[in-house]
Amino acid sequence: MSSIAFERLSKTYPGGFAALSELSLEIADGELLVVVGPSGCGKSTLLRLLAGLDQPTGGSIRIGATNVDALSPAERNVAMVFQDYALYPTMTVRGNLEFPLKMRRMGGAERKRRIERVAGMLDLLPLLDHSPAQLSGGQRQRVAMGRALVREPAVFLLDEPLANLDARLRAQVRAEIAELQRRTGTTMIYVTHDQVEAMTLGQRIAVLDRGRLQQAASPRELYARPVNTFVAGFIGNPPMNLLPVRVERPGEIVFPSLGHSRLLLGRARAPQQAAVAGIRPEAVRLAGDPAEGIDARVQDVEYLGHETLLHFAHESGPACLIGRLPGLQPHSRGDAVRLTLAPEDLHFFDRSGQVLA
Structure with missing residues (x-):
């Protein structure tokens, strides 16, 4: 088990495409960090750089106290699980779990101990003599995870491992991954584009957009205190409502998209430079009094x-x-209604999308 530190990490591909731009992030020993963002934001590139499958164009990576920039993938003791299970179809479950240990020329007694420990942890003991073709999608995913865990890696990387599963099985395996991480205490980085998956699984979530780290925080903090309009509009299902506003006086704002409706803020004050107001869907309520709301x-x-x-x-x-x-x-x-938006539930952002205190 090890901590991880990315220091001003950058990756630019030939042609000038910047997959990552000066990303700095620390991951604690034994933490489960979820990296989330839209397609092309740099999530998988981050994992490839950490695993040594690709080389950064700037910055550095530490695993524990060791700078691993010059180390080969084999020397980093990092295990990866991909969206594709990549099991050997001609081998049994036992054979798939044993393969990476044989490659390391590990003794038979130690191989047997590790396989039985990991198979017991993943409820695979009754399936050790089955072939991959006899397994369900969730069982195959567990075998793929077991093949990585049996190596006892310092860091465990999962790149959209549940994308091929149906919704019900995805929820089940997601819970199994969280429980597995709690039991093993292994440092894990889990990549997904699904923000619901990120919110339910991560101890902390790092949100990426166009190669840049937008915010890294607990699920609760991301939801309650997004630092910009991208995070506000990406996290949450449905996401935060983002409406253009105009501040006419400190205690009053105007919503042009709602027919220039005005909202009095009482003692609350909107920053004069506010250009966008955000409010979560559960904070939008129907007015009980016809004289109230917009x-x-x-x-x-x-x-x-x-x-x-x-x-x-x-x-x-x-x-x-x-x-x-x-x-x-x-x-x-078509129903006409009146809405109340509580001032204390509003978030204000400037023209560049950054949150205003």
């Missing part, structure tokens, strides 16, 4: 059973606001 019209309704998502707009304009309300709401497309 006018809107229901543009779309999504019934999810335990909750209803209502899409709002002003008159016939495009939907610009989503509200999450409990249960099955009685509203239909």
Whole structure:
């Protein structure tokens, strides 16, 4: 087990494409860090650089106290699990688990001990004599993880390992990965483009966009205190509503996309340089008093059973606001409503997208 440190790490490919730009991040010994972001943001490049499969064009990487920039992949003691299980079809589960140990010329007694320990940990003992073709997708993924764990690596890297599984199995294996990490205490970096997966699995989450680290924090902090509009609009399902605003006086803001509706903030104050206001869908409420709130019209309704998502707009304009309300709401497309947005639930961002205190 080891800590990891990326120091001003950069990777530029021939042709000038910057996959990573001066990324600095520390990962504690035994931490499960999830790296999340849209396709092409640099997530997989980060793993490849850490594993030694690619070389950085700038910065450095430390595993524990060792600078690994000049070390080969084999010398880094890093194990990877990919989206593709890459199991050997002609070998049994036991053979797949044993293969990396044979490559290291490990003795038979030690191989047997490691295989039985990892197989027991992953509930694979009854399957050791099965071939991969006899296994379900979730079982194959566990074998792929076991083949990495049996090496007892310093760092465990998972690159979108659940992408090929259906939704139900994905949730099950995700829970198994979290439990496995708690039991082993192995330092893990888990890459995904699915922010729901990131929020439910990560002890801490690093959000990337276009090769740059946007924010690294706990799931709770990312959700409650995003540092910019990218994080606010990426984290959350549905994500935070982001609306253009104009501050006319310290205690009053105007929403141009909601028919220039005005919202009095009471004692709260919007920063004069605020250009965007953000509010989570669960903080958008229907006004109980017709004299309160701002006018809107229901543009779309999504019934999810335990909750209803209502899409709002002003008159016939495009939907610009989503509200999450409990249960099955009685509203239909076209209904005129009044909304309340609590000032304490608003986040303000400047024109560059950075959060304002």
